[in-house]
Amino acid sequence: MSYQPRGMSGNMVNPINETMDIKDPSLVWQQSGQYLPDSGIQSGGSTQTHSITTKEDDMERDRLLFDLDQGFPQSFPHDQVDNINQHLGQTCGENLEDEVEMPTQFNVNSAANVQNMTGPSQMLKYAVVNLINYQDNAELATWAIPELIKLLNDEDQVVVSQAAVMVYQLSNREAALHAIINSPQMIGTLVKSISNSNDLETTIGAVGTLRNLSNHRQGLLAIFKSGGIPALVKLMSSPVVSILRDAVITIHNLLLHQDGSKMAVRVAGGLQKMISLLTFKSHTHSITVKFLTIITDCLHILACGNQESKLIILAAQGHVELVRIMRSYNYEKLLWLTCRVLKVLSVCSRNKPAIVEAGGMQALAMHLQHDSQQLVYNVLWTLRNLSDAGTKVDGLEQLLQSLVAALGHTNINIVTCAAGILSNLTCNNQRNKLTVCQFGGVEALVRAIMNAGDNEEITKPAVCALRHITSGHAEVENAQNAVCRSGGAQVVAKLLQPSSHWPLIKAVIGLIKNIAQCKATHGLLREHSAIHNLVGLLMRAFQDLQNHSNTSVKPEGVRMEEVIECVIGTLHILAKESQSRSIMRSHQGFMAILIQLLFNNFENIQRLAADTLNELATDKEGADMIEAEGGTASLSELLHCGNEALATCAAAILSRVSEHKLQKCLSMELSNSLFSEDQNLWPSGDLGIAPDLQVYNNKFKFLLVCRYLIKHLIVRYIFIIFIYEHSVLVSPVIKLCNMCVTI
Template sequence: METMKYKETIHKSEMIYSEDIGQFDFVHNQQNIDDINMQLNQTRSQRIRAAMFPESLEDYGFIQQNSNPPNMGRLSAVQRLAQPTQQLKSAIINLINYQEDADVTIRAIPELIKLLNDEDRIVVAKTLKLIDQLSSKDASRMALTSSQALINSLINLILNTNDVDFHNAAAKILANLSSSNNKAALYVIFKSGGIPALIKLLSSPVESVVFYAATTLHNILMYEPASKAQVHHYNGTRKMVELLSQNNNQKFLAILLDSLHILAFNNSEVKLVIQTSGGPRELIRIMRSSNYQKLIWTCVRLMKVLSVCPENKRVLVENGAMQVLNAHLLNVNNDDRIVYNCLLTLRNLSDCAIREDNLESLIKKLIEILSSSGDINFTTCAAGILSNLTCNNDLNKMKFVEYNGIEIMLRTMLQAGNENKEDICEPAVCSLRHVTNRHPQAQVAQEAVRFYYGLPVIAPLLQSDQSRWPLLKATIGLIRNLALSDNNLSPLRELGIIPRLVQLLIKAINSHQQAQQQGIESAIIDDVPMEEIIEGTVGALHQLARDPHNGIVIRELKCIPVLVQLLFMPWEGIQRVACGCLTELANDRINIELIDNERITDRLTEMLRSKDQAISTYAAAVLLRLSENRPGNDNFAMNNDPNVIYGGVDHHRMNNIGSNDQYMAYNTIDPYELEMQHPSNFNGNSQLIDIPMTNQQHHHGQSSAQWFDTDL
């Protein structure tokens, strides 16, 4: 057995040896053997030269041989260095040629300038062609840029001639020189008076000339801020707007729109020129007809800047900007930057669009953004737009309720962190304030806020040490509306709303008194007049006082003397809510005695003659309660004349004043019912701010809405 195994092993070894011999014979043929011998006979320097500088072998009397090694699996160190060495050599050669091109161009510039001024048209045309060729190469282009005299000659050629061919060549040269963000070239063109020449070329009948001129102007505007004033001075803004309707090239339109955006940003005069030139209508036309992403982005950015200008805002809304922007919000192919700019523009326009129809899909999309977007900027914009669209628009309010906007808005408020609380909660609270009042589904909305556990979310916002006055004001108005529902009166009391309202009332009164001591008519903090806080808190207490238990809490907080004091303030709105609150409190005998102790009969008698029907009615109701509490009092001079007591109001109706059924008939002038559009100066990350445009002046009972240009 061992003999058999030994023979088999010998046989296998012979087979392997035969295969190796065959392979060796196949690889090492005679030619390879000669190459190996040649390499062995070479010196070390010859081998390095052959691998790294093969073209130099002939100079040394050597014949170039195949330098590939016989073993293809491994490379020697010299062979590994061969390729990078060749690349280095090519780079050095290119540098030498680059410098040679620059030197040749610099030496030729004086002669080129002379030829440009030649009287022979053919000579000038050939010179322009040569300069065009030089401007297409990096080295010679840099050399041309360094010559202000040459650029001056090109600009003078444009300004002093009307030859279309000359204009085409010169415009192309300037475009080449300004390409690749060459700031040195842009500065020289600007300083050489290139702006008026380029604007002249925008009127050329040749499309290529207009394209070259617009491209160069755009490059200059991007890197030379001082050029904006010159472009506008030479009527470049109006000319660019006119070109929007004369060309359908989408890339060209994107360049024009970006140039207009640079010109319009922070410049009210340019915005007005764009508006009078028909710019807003062209923007909407482009947005409707184009799907080119870059064009849409530049278009909506310009629209966003124009949307802070009242004149442009009105024209944009009238021509359907809200609907167009909504369509692009719904377009899933648009990227985030387009969607965000659409939201910013919609927020700016939304205060003028409260009477617009066909916005149901927009409201639904905004609610979807609130529920699904994790981007704080998207959420802030969506909340702000909803705040304005739900202002004084019954259909939008009902759609907001129908699309479950109340639950989603409350959830959004709950998820807002402390750093974003003001930016999100203020427009969110304003939206809820709008939808909980003055429309057919208002009561449903008031109940929904409680049903979706919104009261515990809203109550902490009344803490004056954690919220600014704009948010406090909006929250006070919302609580006033929620108190219209009897089912909310007890939960609001249990959450400690009444003491917080009284605290804010006292704080606002103190601020008002301090301002008057300093000779200031109105105390304004965070752009909110304290008179509005006084009126709002008393209006909310008025509603809450309809519940007897709430009335006891108000009495225990010693509010009756404060309410009596407010009757003497000069603002009718404050007089109205204070007198109305006393009317509700007067349904309790203890409260009547406290009111009577304040000796306000004379003041109430004066208020009977107020031109404000609500004030006279409330005053008559309080006097009635007081008279009922002290029968036979001879000092009550008007006791024998009910018509005087009731100020001309049917005294039989006074028996019902203070009840829920009759309340709305006498309190329809509360300023918190008169909804106010939310300002758009809540802006997530405080992007670039433009000059504020005030829509409404701050006065008693009015809101201030400031709108800003924002850009990324």
């Protein structure tokens, strides 16, 4: 049965229509399992485009090729073919061992023995038939394309509709498809048809053909050059699901493989159309999950590396729809691609807070327990990008618990992301700090640092997280003790090695400063050379600062002033114990650096240096070293500074230094006066003094000591207190005090 077209204007009848057997044009659009193949360039041995018709329709089209007169000068009746088959079976069959049935395009309704040929004969027949089919397809398409172009430009819409269906049928054949690709006029006509036609069948046929063309690189280039992208974007407003599907798949292939397509889609308004499709619903159908996956991949391609696209998505509320997808679906590929779009958007300073406000962090946290490690990793990476904007977000208990558990994962990428997120979420957020501690976060972070070794991608954020949760919340003391109980003091002390980078060193110093608030940790820190390493880092940072006095020193992005401030603050806390002070004094040049830092440009460094010197001056050895390094003159100069706290601290240091000096002088003078001069008055030995008089002698010696104290110590203390309010008298007072010592 041959297909008879309806009447056409101008009595123009396409010769191909006289032979092509199409049962019903509606069969072209029947749904099948292969209607929506993964979009992309086909490669490999077969480049045959999947047909959207059923296999039965394909067999009908196969039979059409042998209804053509070209290449077949005569036809044979079925009875004659049967006789030939019977003869071939008698002469050839007994020489062949096995029967091999091969596919054929002869009429399957005739029980011809030729189809039962076996072995090499059947193989030869199979190859010949395929060759004939390909040649006939190519010849048919080459001959038919000019006529079909005329029909597509016909004024009769019925003619145009039927021509579009025929072109689509041809595009399902490999040879014919290449013929269409090589005809720019045909592709231009198809693009014009989908741009101008309001006929449903015409649009369906034309866009279906373009989709088939988009599976080949030459076809993509031809569509792009013909201006097909604006026309395809226009079709994305169609209420017909099949038209939407073919248009989006074609655009997807263009975005993947055709240069210049991204800009063309943006200019044509494709981004806005795609975002609107995320919520598309017609009266009878809604888009499938797989189709939604293709749309999200298009959004990812367009947004990646293009700030303008990210802002367009934000303006169209695309981030809200993407968060909704993460909440509402469980199809793995859709979740993965949607997460990738959110990851791209999360590096945009304007999209980041908008995603957080839309509940993006909570929606992403729902999938941290997914079986797909790839999905979990992308979720974590997106959360890491968002986390610095989510420090004030509440209701993240589930996320924090999952992150603590993720620290024990064997995948270092997952551990890296989890540590980074915890570092950000615990920054200046007391509730999150407390929550992490309650879920065993301290121990988990310490174990992660132990397992990371030299991997600073893990150790740095993990140390930062520990630094955050060991200060500024109700359970801070328990957190500090937990660090030491889990071996954290030993671990972090090792990270102070010179081989570590400055960002990590700065974080470690801050953590040590926090745990040093607990006196029980001081012994552990001394045992593992933390104080020794801290003093060494101070000298190293001070040297770098001295070498670049005219410029701001920022090795690896860290200011040396910040390192110095952090180190001195930590040493000030540790210097409250005599053993720690002894270690500090053992470093040659350490005291001189502290004295020089009294005149640093940063007030915090000045104050911390003075506080540390004040602690070191507690010991006689420390006071002597301060005086030996010329600290007395520097401290005296600070008494004139406008900073009252610094001047008070300097006076306190001078007091301690003077106290130790007076004690030394007192000891010497008492030794001379009480055991030398007094010896002449009351020589040792038996002077005949009664026991009662001997007691009186001891009392007299005590009175001499009191007289000396009144003469020297009390006077000096009065002077020091007096000069606090009269700084102008500093120099005369100091000279007077020194004169008192020499009296």
